[in-house]
Amino acid sequence: MSAELLDSLQAIFPEIMVLILIGLVLLFDALWTEEQRRNLGWLTFGGILLIMAATLAVVHPTQQGTLYWGRMVSLDWTGLLFKMLILFGAAITVLLGMDVENLGKKGEFYTLMLVSVIGMMLMASAYDLVMLFLAIETTSIPLYILAGFMHGDDKSTESGFKYLFFGALTSAIMLYGFSILFGIVGSTNLYDLSMAMQFKNMSPALLLGTFLLILVGFSFKISVVPLHFWAPDVYEGAPTPVAGYLSTASKAAGFAVLMRVVYTLYSQVGFNWALLISVIAVFSMTLGNFLALTQKNIKRLLAYSSIAHAGYILIGFVAVSQLGITSIVFYLGAYLLTNLAAFGAVTIFSRIVGSDEISAYAGLSRRAPVLAFAMLVSFLSLAGMPPLGGFVAKIWVFAAALKEGILWLVVIGVLNSIVGLYYYLRVLNVIYHHRSDTENQPLPISTPNAIALIVLSIGIVLVGVFFAPFFNWSVLAASGWF
Amino acid sequence: MQFPIISFIVFTPAAAAAIIFMLPGERKTEIRVTALAAAAFALILSLWLYFSYNIASGGYQFKEQYNWLPSMGISYFVGIDGLSAPLVLLTGIVMLTGVLISWKLDDRPREFFAFLFILATGVFGVFVSLDLFMLFFFYEIAVFPMYLLIGIWGSKETREYAAMKLTLYLFIGSVVSLVGALAMYFQADATLGKLTFNMLELEKAGFSVSFQQLWFPFVFMGFAVLGGIFPFHNWSPDGHVAAPTAVSMFHAGVLMKLGAFAALRVGVMLLPEGAKAHMWWIILLALVNVVYGAFIASVQKDFKYVIGFSSVSHMGLVMLGFATLNKDGMMGAGLQMFSHGVMTALFFAVVGMVYDQAHTREIPKLGGFAQKMPWAMVCFVIAGLVSMGMPGFSGFIAEFPIFMGAWQASSWIAIIAAVSIVVTASYIIRVIRNVFFGTMPAEMASHIHDISTLDKVALVSLSIFLVGIGIYPSLMVPMVESGVQNILRLLGGA
Numbered sequence: 020m021s022a023e024l025l026d027s028l029q030a031i032f033p034e035i036m037v038l039i040l041i042g043l044v045l046l047f048d049a050l051w052t053e054e055q056r057r058n059l060g061w062l063t064f065g066g067i068l069l070i071m072a073a074t075l076a077v078v079h080p081t082q083q084g085t086l087y088w089g090r091m092v093s094l095d096w097t098g099l100l101f102k103m104l105i106l107f108g109a110a111i112t113v114l115l116g117m118d119v120e121n122l123g124k125k126g127e128f129y130t131l132m133l134v135s136v137i138g139m140m141l142m143a144s145a146y147d148l149v150m151l152f153l154a155i156e157t158t159s160i161p162l163y164i165l166a167g168f169m170h171g172d173d174k175s176t177e178s179g180f181k182y183l184f185f186g187a188l189t190s191a192i193m194l195y196g197f198s199i200l201f202g203i204v205g206s207t208n209l210y211d212l213s214m215a216m217q218f219k220n221m222s223p224a225l226l227l228g229t230f231l232l233i234l235v236g237f238s239f240k241i242s243v244v245p246l247h248f249w250a251p252d253v254y255e256g257a258p259t260p261v262a263g264y265l266s267t268a269s270k271a272a273g274f275a276v277l278m279r280v281v282y283t284l285y286s287q288v289g290f291n292w293a294l295l296i297s298v299i300a301v302f303s304m305t306l307g308n309f310l311a312l313t314q315k316n317i318k319r320l321l322a323y324s325s326i327a328h329a330g331y332i333l334i335g336f337v338a339v340s341q342l343g344i345t346s347i348v349f350y351l352g353a354y355l356l357t358n359l360a361a362f363g364a365v366t367i368f369s370r371i372v373g374s375d376e377i378s379a380y381a382g383l384s385r386r387a388p389v390l391a392f393a394m395l396v397s398f399l400s401l402a403g404m405p406p407l408g409g410f411v412a413k414i415w416v417f418a419a420a421l422k423e424g425i426l427w428l429v430v431i432g433v434l435n436s437i438v439g440l441y442y443y444l445r446v447l448n449v450i451y452h453h454r455s456d457t458e459n460q461p462l463p464i465s466t467p468n469a470i471a472l473i474v475l476s477i478g479i480v481l482v483g484v485f486f487a488p489f490f491n492w493s494v495l496a497a498s499g500w501f
Numbered sequence: 502m503q504f505p506i507i508s509f510i511v512f513t514p515a516a517a518a519a520i521i522f523m524l525p526g527e528r529k530t531e532i533r534v535t536a537l538a539a540a541a542f543a544l545i546l547s548l549w550l551y552f553s554y555n556i557a558s559g560g561y562q563f564k565e566q567y568n569w570l571p572s573m574g575i576s577y578f579v580g581i582d583g584l585s586a587p588l589v590l591l592t593g594i595v596m597l598t599g600v601l602i603s604w605k606l607d608d609r610p611r612e613f614f615a616f617l618f619i620l621a622t623g624v625f626g627v628f629v630s631l632d633l634f635m636l637f638f639f640y641e642i643a644v645f646p647m648y649l650l651i652g653i654w655g656s657k658e659t660r661e662y663a664a665m666k667l668t669l670y671l672f673i674g675s676v677v678s679l680v681g682a683l684a685m686y687f688q689a690d691a692t693l694g695k696l697t698f699n700m701l702e703l704e705k706a707g708f709s710v711s712f713q714q715l716w717f718p719f720v721f722m723g724f725a726v727l728g729g730i731f732p733f734h735n736w737s738p739d740g741h742v743a744a745p746t747a748v749s750m751f752h753a754g755v756l757m758k759l760g761a762f763a764a765l766r767v768g769v770m771l772l773p774e775g776a777k778a779h780m781w782w783i784i785l786l787a788l789v790n791v792v793y794g795a796f797i798a799s800v801q802k803d804f805k806y807v808i809g810f811s812s813v814s815h816m817g818l819v820m821l822g823f824a825t826l827n828k829d830g831m832m833g834a835g836l837q838m839f840s841h842g843v844m845t846a847l848f849f850a851v852v853g854m855v856y857d858q859a860h861t862r863e864i865p866k867l868g869g870f871a872q873k874m875p876w877a878m879v880c881f882v883i884a885g886l887v888s889m890g891m892p893g894f895s896g897f898i899a900e901f902p903i904f905m906g907a908w909q910a911s912s913w914i915a916i917i918a919a920v921s922i923v924v925t926a927s928y929i930i931r932v933i934r935n936v937f938f939g940t941m942p943a944e945m946a947s948h949i950h951d952i953s954t955l956d957k958v959a960l961v962s963l964s965i966f967l968v969g970i971g972i973y974p975s976l977m978v979p980m981v982e983s984g985v986q987n988i989l990r991l992l993g994g995a
Contacts, residue, residue, distance in 0.1 A: 452652040487570045
């Protein structure tokens with residue numbers, strides 16, 4: 020094989036490996052009996068870990084990034100780091116899903132997860148609008164099915180349909196934006212597009228139009244105002260591990276795309292999109308936090324909190340600086356660990372207790388101290404308390420904006436994090452301070468779930484205390500920009 | 502390399518918390534013994550640290566610095582000076598006595614001691630931080646466990662409300678300060694030419710006067726919330742009342758000092774020009790604390806609220822001392838932090854002992870406790886005398902310079918503040934008379950008995966410090982003086 024081909028393969032190495040893993044999963048799905056199929060989870064989990072290790076060993080991006088496959092795919096640090104986040108998120112989700120009824124023993128669950136992983140990884144490295152659209156659809160279609168996976172359950176069906184409906188609609192609008200760009204420039208490559216936008220005199224109004232259309236699709240992916248409203252319904256109905264996956268890995272992939280497209284294409288245009296995004300950030304934070312205040316269902320609460328967190332991340336986004344990108348990547352990493360832990364704990368709880376109501380969590384700290392502690396760690400990290408990952412992440416996001424002099428946005432972010440603390444404390448209040456009649460009943464945690472929770476909890480503390488390596492990786496992701 | 506004594510002090514409670522968490526919950530004796538051993542170890546190290554501080558050479562000593570995130574100028578950087586050394590010692594004392602007082606606690610002692618020790622690590626960490634990032638890091642660690650400690654083990658009626666109120670107040674304070682700190686961080690990038698959170702470097706950053714005047718109120722007030730400054734004080738008495746005894750001791754004894762200390766270290770020391778410009782209204786607020794706190798304390802019927810508001814009043818004296826920005830005032834404030842910390846811990850310990858047996862804190866329903874628990878009475882009286890600023894006790898050593906400093910700032914400040922001495926004397930004497938003397942209600946007399954030996958050990962050790970400093974002020978005064986010299990240098994000899 021020629022060196023050039025090897026390099027090209029490097030660019031899509033993890034995707035190829037996941038494809039092989041899908042083949043294995045399908046093979047064993049056919050070979051194994053119903054009882055053995057739970058092991059598909061271990062197979063997928065182990066496979067993903069191997070892929071992560073192999074990718075880190077094999078793939079070596081350059082600082083500025085290189086384009087491969089007809090300039091469709093970029094091989095750079097940003098993409099690679101996001102791929103690692105996505106793979107990690109998927110691995111944990113698999114562990115959490117293994118013991119969920121009607122989910123863990125079905126090969127389709129693992130297959131669909133892995134297909135969406137391929138889509139997300141391509142999203143993170145796509146450098147061409149067509150590639151990007153295909154990647155987004157490859158991600159979305161399996162996720163629609165996964166959200167509606169519990170076909171006996173009305174809420175899950177509703178969730179799947181809602182997700183499909185709004186997903187398809189926003190995709191179409193985004194595609195319309197893409198096609199206008201293609202129409203005026205004659206290329207779908209991001210580099211060509213950005214050159215054309217910089218040097219050809221294009222009407223700002225037209226560019227603003229395309230920006231808005233594209234933003235619709237991206238806002239849906241990262242669930243920010245005004246395209247946030249699907250999140251609570253979809254999270255509530257979807258199988259809990261899938262909801263966790265949607266709120267973390269899928270969101271991370273969405274941010275990867277948002278950064279790549281907006282920073283590449285629109286950094287030199289004649290309208291102030293940063294202000295628009297700032298407004299979106301303000302509304303997402305405020306709406307997400309205030310609506311979370313009144314929620315009684317923990318999955319809906321986490322959905323609104325995830326809307327608010329997308330808003331915080333946008334604060335780093337509008338800084339448009341290296342520190343901004345660093346803070347986004349760091350935040351997404353910390354948030355991925357944290358939110359997966361929160362959804363993981365909810366998965367374990369609802370599997371045994373059968374309820375997602377916050378009031379059902381009363382007495383949990385006496386009933387299952389370890390599970391309660393994991394929730395304490397994850398909720399405090401969401402609230403931004405040290406020594407947990409969420410604290411450091413928030414500081415960098417605020418710092419990035421403050422460095423660029425966007426004080427007003429930071430002030431709103433800070434005020435919002437106070438509101439956030441209140442409702443996270445409300446949940447902890449129920450867990451730690453309330454008593455219940457059932458507090459002496461045991462609450463067994465299965466092995467894969469325990470592994471997931473322990474890994475995540477340790478990860479949250481690790482990112483919060485020994486943050487230097489994580490920060491330096493995030494710097495690496497930001498190094499190719501600006 | 503010298504022995505990293507400060508790190509040992511900071512992480513001993515955290516390590517103990519981790520060990521305690523791993524013990525099975527029903528092995529309560531082992532849990533308590535582990536907690537006691539860790540607290541004793543931390544206190545011994547604090548004493549050693551305190552007495553090996555070289556006052557003659559002054560400045561920051563026992564410094565340790567390790568890279569944390571060098572590219573952003575964050576390091577683990579600790580050291581103590583004449584102001585923080587007494588506070589580290591104070592934390593050690595309160596920690597040990599808090600464990601002794603909580604020995605009988607039977608509802609989930611594992612979690613209780615673990616959370617209490619996480620809090621202690623945070624407190625130690627703030628007092629020794631020389632890095633601004635690290636200071637915030639530990640500050641939040643010190644604040645949050647209060648939420649669980651009050652919420653789970655507090656008194657039933659108000660604990661959820663008080664815990665939530667306290668946590669939100671303090672969180673709001675800290676994020677306000679945090680924004681100010683980040684502003685300093687980036688401003689220093691412009692003047693120093695590098696990003697750093699190192700406070701010794703930030704001191705030399707040469708911030709412009711307008712910058713200092715703009716940010717000082719945010720940074721100072723954000724921290725001062727935890728110091729209980731008026732009008733942001735009322736989380737504090739509610740918190741005291743709802744908290745279990747050991748937590749009240751920590752809360753009033755140590756945590757409130759954390760606020761005053763951080764306000765001084767970050768607000769006054771890094772933004773001295775801002776301090777000079779804004780101090781006049783901080784003096785006024787502190788004055789309100791002092792006088793208003795004392796009056797409110799004197800009309801309370803709840804034993805614990807009396808002490809809670811007396812803390813507000815005494816913390817006002819600390820702030821007042823700092824706000825004078827002169828040598829006497831600040832020395833008094835530094836001493837008052839230690840003196841009040843020990844004194845109020847003692848107060849709350851006794852209140853807890855009375856309440857545990859009487860099951861009421863209403864002063865009119867109590868009486869005659871002196872016969873049943875004479876040790877508690879004697880120690881309470883000692884703390885009362887400290888509180889009134891009686892010569893021979895640490896309170897006098899601390900409060901007298903504060904009034905001297907206030908007089909130098911303006912005579913009427915000292916005159917108004919002095920009203921509080923009279924009021925304090927009146928409510929302390931009233932409490933002593935009503936609770937410890939008189940006759941005990943018949944229904945109580947049957948089941949009230951003397952306090953345990955461990956309780957006596959705790960009370961006596963606290964009293965020793967109060968009397969010791971009072972009789973032999975040289976134990977602490979020169980130390981605090983050396984710390985204050987450093988601040989005066991930053992203020993440009995003002």
